Every structure is written in C-alpha cells, then in structure tokens.
Amino acid sequence: MALSRQHELHRRRFSRNLGLGIVLVGFVALIFGLTMVKVSTDEFTMPLEDRFDPRETN
Amino acid sequence: MSDASIETNATPINLSASNPQDAGFSDFFALLKPRVMTLVVFTAFIGLVAAPGGLHPLLSFSAVLFIAVGGGASGALNMWWDADIDAVMNRTRKRPIPAGKITRDEAFGFGMTLAAFSIVMMALFTNLVAAGLLAFTIFFYIVIYTIWLKRWTPQNIVIGGAAGAFPPMIGWAAVTGDVALESILMFALIFMWTPPHFWALALFTRTDYDVADVPMLTVTHGRKATRAHIAVYTALLAALAVALGLTSVGGPLYLAGAIVLNAHFLKGAIEIWRRDETDAEADSYKTEKTFFRASLFYLFAHFGLIGLETALAPFGLGGW
Numbered sequence: 001m002a003l004s005r006q007h008e009l010h011r012r013r014f015s016r017n018l019g020l021g022i023v024l025v026g027f028v029a030l031i032f033g034l035t036m037v038k039v040s041t042d043e044f045t046m047p048l049e050d051r052f053d054p055r056e057t058n
Numbered sequence: 059m060s061d062a063s064i065e066t067n068a069t070p071i072n073l074s075a076s077n078p079q080d081a082g083f084s085d086f087f088a089l090l091k092p093r094v095m096t097l098v099v100f101t102a103f104i105g106l107v108a109a110p111g112g113l114h115p116l117l118s119f120s121a122v123l124f125i126a127v128g129g130g131a132s133g134a135l136n137m138w139w140d141a142d143i144d145a146v147m148n149r150t151r152k153r154p155i156p157a158g159k160i161t162r163d164e165a166f167g168f169g170m171t172l173a174a175f176s177i178v179m180m181a182l183f184t185n186l187v188a189a190g191l192l193a194f195t196i197f198f199y200i201v202i203y204t205i206w207l208k209r210w211t212p213q214n215i216v217i218g219g220a221a222g223a224f225p226p227m228i229g230w231a232a233v234t235g236d237v238a239l240e241s242i243l244m245f246a247l248i249f250m251w252t253p254p255h256f257w258a259l260a261l262f263t264r265t266d267y268d269v270a271d272v273p274m275l276t277v278t279h280g281r282k283a284t285r286a287h288i289a290v291y292t293a294l295l296a297a298l299a300v301a302l303g304l305t306s307v308g309g310p311l312y313l314a315g316a317i318v319l320n321a322h323f324l325k326g327a328i329e330i331w332r333r334d335e336t337d338a339e340a341d342s343y344k345t346e347k348t349f350f351r352a353s354l355f356y357l358f359a360h361f362g363l364i365g366l367e368t369a370l371a372p373f374g375l376g377g378w
Contacts, residue, residue: 012082019083030120034183037114 081159088154089137089165090130090172097357098129098225104361105226105244108307108368109233113184121184121232125225128176128192132199132221134169138162139204143270149263180232188231195224209271212278219252220245226361243302247360250295254288254327255353261285261330262343262350285331288349292327296320299360309367309377316360323349323356 038044102125106118113121137144137155145156154160160168173196181189203218211217223245230241260267260276261284267274275284299320303313326349333345370376 009080012080012085015082015084016080016086019087030123033116034120037116038183041114 085154085159089134091133095126095129099126101361102225102229104365105229108364109230111233113233124176124180125228127172128196131169131172132196134165135200136204138165147266147270184232185235187235188228191228191231195221212273212275215256216253219249223248240305240307246298250298251357253291257284257288258346258350261346289327289331292324296324307364312363312367315363
C-alpha cells in the first residue's frame with residue numbers, strides 16, 4: 001500500500017540522493033575544466049603514437 | 059496505520075527507530091569534521107598562494123579541494139576508530155556514529171574511498187610530491203595519531219598535531235613540487251600551536267577525557283604541569299611565528315602583526331600558568347576559555363597576514 005505522508009526517512013534519503021547528485025555533477029564539471037586547463041598549457045603534447053598522421057589515411 | 063510504520067503483507071516495519079542505513083547527506087558531511095576543514099582549507103590556500111610561481115586558478119581551487127577532501131577523509135576514519143570514546147564524551151556524543159545515524163563500517167568505507175580519491179586526484183592534477191605529502195598526512199593522522207598514540211601517550215596532541223600542520227606544506231608543494239624553509243616554518247607554526255590550543259581545551263573540559271580514559275596531559279601529569287606546558291610551548295611558538303616573518307613569505311606587516319599577536323598570546327599563557335585550580339573553578343575557567351578562543355583567532359590571523367603580504371606584493375607593498 002502507498003504511504004500517504006512522507007516519512008522523515010524519505011526526507012533523509014532524498015537529501016542524501018540530492019547531495020550525491022550535486023557532488024557528481026560538480027565532479028564531472030571539475031574534471032572537464034581541469035582537462036581543458038591541462039590540454040591548453042604549452043607543456044601539453046600528445047604521445048607520439050597517438051598523433052594523427054594524414055599519410056596513414058592515404 | 060501510524061505515520062511511523064509501513065504495513066506489508068508480512069509484518070509491520072517500524073520506521074520510528076533510528077536506521078543507520080538511511081543517514082542524510084548532512085550526516086555524511088558531518089563525518090568530514092567541517093569545522094576542522096575550515097582550518098585545513100584556509101592554511102592550504104595560504105601555503106599555495108604564498109608559494110613562488112603560480113598555478114592556473116582552477117588547478118589551485120582543485121588542489122585546495124583535494125586537500126580538504128583528504129582532511130575530511132581523515133576525519134571520517136578518525137570517527138570510525140574512535141566511535142567508542144566519542145560515545146562517552148559530551149563534546150562528541152552527537153557525532154553521526156555514536157548518534158546511530160551511520161555505522162562504523164559505512165564511515166570506514168566512506169573515509170577510505172575519499173582518501174584514495176583525494177590522493178589520486180592530487181597526483182593527476184598537481185604533482186607526486188603534493189600527493190605523497192597528502193597520503194602521508196592521512197596515514198599519520200589515522201595510524202600514528204588516532205590508532206597508536208592517542209590512547210597511549212600524553213604526548214598524543216604534540217605528535218598528532220603534525221597531521222594538522224601539513225596542509226600549507228601540501229599547498230606549497232602543489233605549486234613548486236618541492237619542500238622549502240618557508241613551508242617547513244608554516245608547518246612548524248601549526249605544529250607548535252596545536253598543543254597549547256588543545257591543552258587549554260582539556261583544562262576546561264576536564265571530565266570528558268577522564269571518562270574516555272584518553273591519556274591527556276591533564277590526566278597523566280596533572281593540571282599544574284599542563285599549565286606549565288602551555289606556557290613553554292607558547293614561548294617556543296612565539297619565536298617560530300616571528301621567525302617566519304623574516305622569510306620570503308613574511309614582511310613588515312606580518313612581522314608587526316606577529317609581534318602584537320604573540321605578545322598577547324604569551325600574556326594569556328602566562329596567566330594560565332600562574333593560576334591554580336581554585337582560581338579557575340571560581341570563574342568557571344574564564345582565562346582558559348578566553349585563551350582557547352584567542353588561539354583560533356591567532357592562527358587565522360597569522361596565515362591571514364601571510365596572505366595579505368602575498369596579495370600586496372604585486373603593488374610593491376608586501377614582502378621584504
């Protein structure tokens with residue numbers, strides 16, 4: 001049977017899920033930002049074997 | 059059916075009892091010891107901005123965040139190990155584990171996950187020296203202090219204080235990838251500050267540590283000896299705090315501030331040393347409580363002055 005009123009337990013569970021959701025979204029945004037910073041620095045170079053070589057497509 | 063129960067086909071489940079599996083977000087946040095974290099964040103930030111060179115603002119923010127998460131992980135693991143003594147001390151009995159909101163196993167898993175996460179992220183986005191220092195800090199706080207020393211020696215606070223002293227050194231290393239005299243002195247400032255800060259607290263929360271059977275100096279060597287220790291450590295602290303002003307992170311502003319702050323702090327320590335228990339009980343430990351509050355301001359002010367010197371340096375006003 002359905003609960004007619006929200007129990008305090010559900011409120012706590014919702015706060016935990018919402019908090020975790022916000023933390024995860026923040027984490028994704030942080031990693032994206034940090035990656036952009038890392039690849040934008042002058043020191044950043046792609047490993048030699050991963051570089052795009054146009055001759056390979058011919 | 060009452061509000062506090064769910065009727066199923068089998069037996070009613072009572073929801074009114076505290077269920078450790080359903081802690082709220084704030085309960086997990088409380089495991090991170092957010093009040094201690096403010097000190098960690100602030101000192102780590104100052105160590106980072108005072109370091110020569112620079113980091114991209116997002117990398118700086120992330121470095122401080124990972125230090126804070128590592129510090130929070132230490133707090134959670136500390137609560138995991140100390141759940142038994144937290145339950146009998148007035149100051150700590152409302153923490154999530156003794157309050158029945160989170161189980162010890164949950165706190166352990168939470169703490170270990172955050173510790174590993176913070177160290178790996180630190181290594182990936184700053185450097186291995188900073189990540190290594192963060193890993194050592196967590197190890198030191200949990201294994202050396204919490205598990206080994208805290209219940210064994212009255213010098214627990216002295217040695218354990220090192221764990222709380224690492225954040226500015228980690229912040230500095232995040233920028234430079236190295237350890238320097240300045241970062242060691244910032245470490246030493248917090249290291250020497252910790253014992254008088256906690257011994258003052260132990261003087262006016264006397265029953266707590268007795269009941270928990272934690273060998274605080276007040277319990278093992280008596281309150282008179284603790285008062286003398288506060289005075290000696292504060293004198294050593296004053297010398298270190300002023301010496302820091304003569305390095306590259308200091309300057310006239312810091313030095314002037316440090317002299318005033320340390321003269322005031324030393325005066326408080328001497329007052330504590332001269333008092334006996336009769337005087338203290340007569341005014342409900344007023345001097346000890348004032349000294350404890352002043353100690354919080356003392357540390358924030360010193361690191362604030364270092365930050366101010368750094369902020370003013372580009373305008374030719376800060377530093378030597």
